[in-house]
Amino acid sequence: MSLEINIDPTNQTITLVGRIDSLTSPLFENDIMPLITEKSPNLKLNCEALNYISSTGLRGFIRLEKRTNELNGKITLIGLNSFLKNIFEITGLSPMFTFV
């Protein structure tokens, strides 16, 4: 299984399907980073079909958050499953993101 990134240009929602791991996290970061701009600093990530995040993937989330934060934006994670939400909690990263 790999990672699929679907970008909806109208409301800047990005749908993530699959895994963000050692093999796919470079793709995750490189594809999404350019979408964070001064004009639109907010990111909405639909995570309903995301089923895996490793620590390498978490570092990708941290770097994206850093960029949005610099531009006074925020990252919203939609529908993240409880297993993955728990990983954000035990690493102390959950206050950096908005979960809906």
Add this chain to the structure above:
Amino acid sequence: TDGVEECHNQNEAIFGSTRIKNQLKQLIEPTAEDCTAAIKNAINEFSQQVDPHDDITILSIQFSPTQKKLSNPLVISLKNDIKELLKLQYIIQQFSVQHDLEDKIEKTINLVLEELISNIIYHGYTNHESHTLFIKINLDETHIRIEIQDNASAFNPITDAPKIDTNIIDSDREVGGLGIHIIKNMVDELTYLRKDNKNHLTIVKERK
């Protein structure tokens, strides 16, 4: 053997490889035995009374990767190549299905193994030679026990990995140690031993 393809009939026509392929294509979900029987039958029909010029030997091999029963305990060997993680993912998925492993336990094993194995592959070796790591998975009714054995540099992830402070909310936090922090929080037992120039790490997780 080529006695199949070169089989003749009364008009000196040969059976040929196309006939072999066509015979096999006609079968729906055949077993290896079905394939052999179909070819044998087709040769008999084609050659009629003509005696074979050469020996005829047919060997059919059935390839069925998803039906292979994975043993318990299971030993997996991996090379120090990061692409081996795909193989590992596949084996864990198959093992989980076959042994009715809870979804949460499967996800935990996946995560724990990826963190530890990628760490060994990326940081454990000082040369570029090929190395082999071993993972042993042992499942009983209440627990899953995983042992990782590698000949990489001595590294005790419990004490040697950088500690992270989860109270510091900081965008600059790109430090290492995230992976081992997650593992410590997800498993019930984690023990390390350096023996015979090898790292031995044992992970125990309760199935509940």
